[in-house]
Amino acid sequence: MIDETHDPAxxxxxxxxxxxxxxPIQNLPFGVFSPxxxxxxxxxxxxxxxILDLWAAASAGLFAGAARDAAEAASGPALNPLLxxxxxxxxxxRRRLSALLDRDGPERxxxxxxxxxxxxxxxxxxxxxxxxxxxxxDFFAGIQHATNTGRLFRPDNPLxxxxxxxxxxxxxxxxxxxxSGVPVRRPSGQRKPxxxxxxxxxxxxxxxxxLELGIWVGPGNDQGVPIPIARAGAHVAGFCLLNDWSAxxxxxxxxxxxxxxxAKSFHTTISPWVVTAEAMxxxxxxxxxxxxxEPAPLPYLSDAADQAGGGxxxxxxxxxxxxxxxxxxxxxxxxxxxxxxxxxxxVAQMVSHHTSNGCNLRPGDLFGSGTLSGADPGSFGxxxxxxxxxxxxxxxxxxxxxxxxxDGDEVILTAQATAPGRVPIGFGACRGVVxxxx
Ligand code: CA
Numbered sequence: 016m017i018d019e020t021h022d023p024a025x026x027x028x029x030x031x032x033x034x035x036x037x038x039p040i041q042n043l044p045f046g047v048f049s050p051x052x053x054x055x056x057x058x059x060x061x062x063x064x065x066i067l068d069l070w071a072a073a074s075a076g077l078f079a080g081a082a083r084d085a086a087e088a089a090s091g092p093a094l095n096p097l098l099x100x101x102x103x104x105x106x107x108x109r110r111r112l113s114a115l116l117d118r119d120g121p122e123r124x125x126x127x128x129x130x131x132x133x134x135x136x137x138x139x140x141x142x143x144x145x146x147x148x149x150x151x152x153d154f155f156a157g158i159q160h161a162t163n164t165g166r167l168f169r170p171d172n173p174l175x176x177x178x179x180x181x182x183x184x185x186x187x188x189x190x191x192x193x194x195s196g197v198p199v200r201r202p203s204g205q206r207k208p209x210x211x212x213x214x215x216x217x218x219x220x221x222x223x224x225x226l227e228l229g230i231w232v233g234p235g236n237d238q239g240v241p242i243p244i245a246r247a248g249a250h251v252a253g254f255c256l257l258n259d260w261s262a263x264x265x266x267x268x269x270x271x272x273x274x275x276x277x278a279k280s281f282h283t284t285i286s287p288w289v290v291t292a293e294a295m296x297x298x299x300x301x302x303x304x305x306x307x308x309e310p311a312p313l314p315y316l317s318d319a320a321d322q323a324g325g326g327x328x329x330x331x332x333x334x335x336x337x338x339x340x341x342x343x344x345x346x347x348x349x350x351x352x353x354x355x356x357x358x359x360x361x362v363a364q365m366v367s368h369h370t371s372n373g374c375n376l377r378p379g380d381l382f383g384s385g386t387l388s389g390a391d392p393g394s395f396g397x398x399x400x401x402x403x404x405x406x407x408x409x410x411x412x413x414x415x416x417x418x419x420x421x422d423g424d425e426v427i428l429t430a431q432a433t434a435p436g437r438v439p440i441g442f443g444a445c446r447g448v449v450x451x452x453x
Contacts, residue, residue, distance in 0.1 A: 032063030037441030044288035058089030081107035099378035146379035158359035188280035204265035218452035219262035226396035229257035247363035256445035325361030338423035
């Protein structure tokens with residue numbers, strides 16, 4: 016899985032890529048963008064502060080064989096055809112792109128002459144959802160989050176008895192997933208505070224975010240044909256950041272007995288780039304070990320290779336920018352940071368469990384991992400946890416306080432994958448501003 020594209024010594028002739036926190040030449044994530052002149056949406060690759068236009072590069076004859084197949088599949092307004100191809104063509108395209116962008120590569124002169132046609136500044140491009148999302152499933156694999164939130168409802172018995180056997184999830188709403196930067200309208204719904212005898216209808220009073228890892232499905236499976244865990248990796252195309260905006264008051268009243276519905280379906284934000292499974296290869300680590308007092312996964316969720324390399328060395332952070340901070344020119348205030356080791360279940364276990372009943376996945380389906388939280392407040396992935404359900408307001412630098420999100424607040428998720436001796440890679444930001452209920 017590790018090849019020359021991961022070489023930490025490789026640098027790009029695109030100077031902004033070298034030392035770039037998110038998009039050095041070792042990353043090469045795929046996305047969909049419109050160029051500054053307003054052309055039609057098409058596939059591109061982030062490299063430093065630029066986007067390489069895959070359609071233009073393919074038209075210029077820079078690709079052959081499987082790499083050309085992948086580039087052509089990534090040339091349209093959604094990457095589903097690329098995701099459907101699987102890792103063979105995707106890796107061929109990655110290797111070719113890495114060679115073309117290599118500062119010391121033999122084709123530097125050839126592609127350099129085309130740079131004006133192929134490269135656009137990211138800041139001047141419009142970024143879109145990378146794929147048409149057919150289905151979106153949100154897991155609950157952050158065990159500390161499950162414990163923290165369970166404790167708010169069941170102090171003595173926070174984790175339900177199925178948690179360590181079943182990768183719990185609910186089916187989210189694909190139609191309302193939006194790319195980073197699209198504002199989030201505060202939802203209205205039924206609210207019933209404990210001291211109120213009956214519900215009323217109005218704007219959510221306890222709007223929250225959830226910090227999650229997003230997972231892009233590559234090739235799907237036929238209905239009735241489960242994906243064995245040993246082959247689950249071949250169905251995962253890549254990763255993004257995901258904010259599962261949550262209306263806690265609506266959720267608390269509606270969730271029993273069938274789980275979240277309108278408290279979640281109004282909006283979900285994802286980062287624009289598909290950070291491929293290949294790019295993540297150097298950042299594979301062992302899955303979270305099970306304690307002696309924890310049950311072993313059932314056989315269909317057990318795989319030695321997945322236990323050895325199914326974890327991800329990613330650190331995530333959440334920051335908040337309030338209107339007052341924005342007006343004062345302040346930087347966003349970091350609320351928490353947490354690692355992907357917060358996940359009780361691996362991505363392969365999610366894929367295998369999801370299809371274990373014969374359910375078919377399709378290219379461009381999206382998973383959320385579940386909220387990522389650690390054991391201490393500095394690592395909590397939602398305000399509900401950080402403020403103990405709103406009982407303990409957060410203090411912000413200018414003396415402001417927050418129990419939940421207020422209108423004008425912007426939530427910014429970021430993440431970086433790191434490993435000793437490797438060039439770190441990032442995801443790009445996943446951000447959204449809260450708008451009033453209107
Ligand atoms: Ca969630």
